[in-house]
Amino acid sequence: FMPLHQIQGDILIGMKKPKELFFFYTIKDPRKFKQILAKDIYPQITTTAQLICRTCPKTGALLNVAWTSKGLKKLNVVGNTFDKFFSMGQVADASALGDNDPPTNWVPALLKDQTHGAFLIASDEWAPVDDLLAQIRGWLGTSIVEVHRLKGAHRPGAFSGHEDFGYLDGISQPAVGGFATSILPGQSLVLPGTILTGELGDPFALSRPSWMRWGSFMVFRQLQQFVPEFDEHLLQMASAIPDETRTNQERAELLGARMFSRWKSGTPLDLAPDYDVPAIGSDSRRNNDFDYSHPPPFNIVADQSRCPFSSHIRKTRPRADQANVNIFNQIMRAGLPYGDEVTDAERENKTTTLERGFAFVSYQSDIGLGFRFQQVIWANDIYFPFLKADTPGYDPIIGQNGAKLVFSSGIDYKHPDQNSAFMSFILSRGGEYLYSPSMSAILDPIAA
Numbered sequence: 391f392m393p394l395h396q397i398q399g400d401i402l403i404g405m406k407k408p409k410e411l412f413f414f415y416t417i418k419d420p421r422k423f424k425q426i427l428a429k430d431i432y433p434q435i436t437t438t439a440q441l442i443c444r445t446c447p448k449t450g451a452l453l454n455v456a457w458t459s460k461g462l463k464k465l466n467v468v469g470n471t472f473d474k475f476f477s478m479g480q481v482a483d484a485s486a487l488g489d490n491d492p493p494t495n496w497v498p499a500l501l502k503d504q505t506h507g508a509f510l511i512a513s514d515e516w517a518p519v520d521d522l523l524a525q526i527r528g529w530l531g532t533s534i535v536e537v538h539r540l541k542g543a544h545r546p547g548a549f550s551g552h553e554d555f556g557y558l559d560g561i562s563q564p565a566v567g568g569f570a571t572s573i574l575p576g577q578s579l580v581l582p583g584t585i586l587t588g589e590l591g592d593p594f595a596l597s598r599p600s601w602m603r604w605g606s607f608m609v610f611r612q613l614q615q616f617v618p619e620f621d622e623h624l625l626q627m628a629s630a631i632p633d634e635t636r637t638n639q640e641r642a643e644l645l646g647a648r649m650f651s652r653w654k655s656g657t658p659l660d661l662a663p664d665y666d667v668p669a670i671g672s673d674s675r676r677n678n679d680f681d682y683s684h685p686p687p688f689n690i691v692a693d694q695s696r697c698p699f700s701s702h703i704r705k706t707r708p709r710a711d712q713a714n715v716n717i718f719n720q721i722m723r724a725g726l727p728y729g730d731e732v733t734d735a736e737r738e739n740k741t742t743t744l745e746r747g748f749a750f751v752s753y754q755s756d757i758g759l760g761f762r763f764q765q766v767i768w769a770n771d772i773y774f775p776f777l778k779a780d781t782p783g784y785d786p787i788i789g790q791n792g793a794k795l796v797f798s799s800g801i802d803y804k805h806p807d808q809n810s811a812f813m814s815f816i817l818s819r820g821g822e823y824l825y826s827p828s829m830s831a832i833l834d835p836i837a838a
């Protein structure tokens with residue numbers, strides 16, 4: 391039994407709107423903030439029950455709320471949350487995540503480490519988002535001060551659902567036991583406490599304060615993507631590959647697919663290693679039904695011909711690479727792209743001038759076992775997946791090595807045992823570690 395009216399809507403299924411504003415603030419007047427939170431803001435917050443209800447349409451914009459460790463302290467919510475990364479905050483964790491050290495590329499406002507809370511406001515259009523933000527700011531007056539805002543939006547037209555490099559996102563998410571009503575082929579089933587604090591499977595379920603039931607830690611990352619540079623890198627790399635059967639552009643498409651382990655259409659490379667089969671990508675019963683293993687003579691320890699060990703989705707969910715598929719290190723992803731489309735001038739000059747990227751959001755019951763495990767222990771560790779015949783190297787998409795080059799094995803499909811080295815095409819602009827509480831916890835202890 392899971393009380394869906396208690397759980398904020400973004401955690402288990404995502405608000406999934408084409409526009410979403412992330413608004414970060416500092417609290418100046420905790421007393422006034424608590425009053426307004428309980429009286430005016432609380433009734434606007436969108437729960438999971440509301441999102442799945444077909445007969446109770448919600449008008450206007452959707453709202454979710456979250457606080458940092460500093461924010462909870464400011465609101466006098468004291469006591470151990472049993473998450474050391476949440477307690478220390480993301481600024482202090484930046485270099486361990488592989489961000490440039492010192493993190494000079496962080497948005498200055500985030501680097502100041504003054505965020506107390508965030509409003510996530512989502513809708514089909516910007517007008518309802520702007521209206522709800524204006525209303526909330528009107529109520530709160532000078533009791534908060536803006537720190538930073540980021541406007542995420544789906545890309546236009548046919549690119550909707552694809553992120554800035556062009557790849558379809560949002561295909562693979564874990565099914566949460568006690569909530570999911572069905573499991574798709576290849577989907578992983580996790581205990582509710584992998585995502586929700588205080589539930590079965592949360593390693594600290596019995597230690598945490600009781601108000602932490604039905605909430606989740608939220609990781610936010612503003613990840614800038616260098617799209618023309620990524621495209622140019624693929625074309626350059628393609629031109630050095632002897633392959634008469636493909637045009638340079640087709641070789642580049644295959645190299646890009648090998649970095650992700652999916653074609654832009656979403657089709658998994660493990661099922662279609664040479665050419666895209668778009669009909670697989672669009673079929674939810676087939677597009678996640680693979681685990682990188684194949685009958686002999688295929689050798690999962692040595693063979694990167696179908697898909698590199700280092701590729702993004704293999705690093706972040708190793709499937710059969712890890713014999714006891716690790717169900718503890720899974721996250722629910724709820725991010726979306728931000729920034730404008732690549733301009734003609736940027737494409738021509740092969741150089742980014744406008745910032746664009748991914749507003750990454752993940753939910754997990756433990757930051758160290760969720761987002762951080764995937765980023766640090768998997769993506770940034772050159773030896774993961776472990777015990778392969780060839781050192782896998784960095785995740786070519788999200789792997790980070792400070793301001794230094796990264797390398798990945800297996801990208802070149804003609805020489806899959808060779809490394810390629812490059813500067814990452816993603817740059818961290820910073821982020822926050824937050825907590826997204828249950829509805830009852832928002833009233834007490836947070837607003838109390």
Ligand code: N7H
Nearest residue numbers: 553557558559560561562613703706707748761764765788
């Ligand atoms: Fe990744 N992208 O949109 O291009 N991611 N990701 N991610 N990611 C995935 O299978 C992307 C990032 C995961 O179950 C796909 O749904 C981009 C971070 C996980 O097999 C695509 C950025 C972390 C999965 C992208 C980014 C993760 C996954 C394939 C940053 C964690 C599922 C679509 C700019 C630390 C793995 C899909 C599985 C899939 C993109 C970041 C994790 C296309 C652009 C930081 C767990």
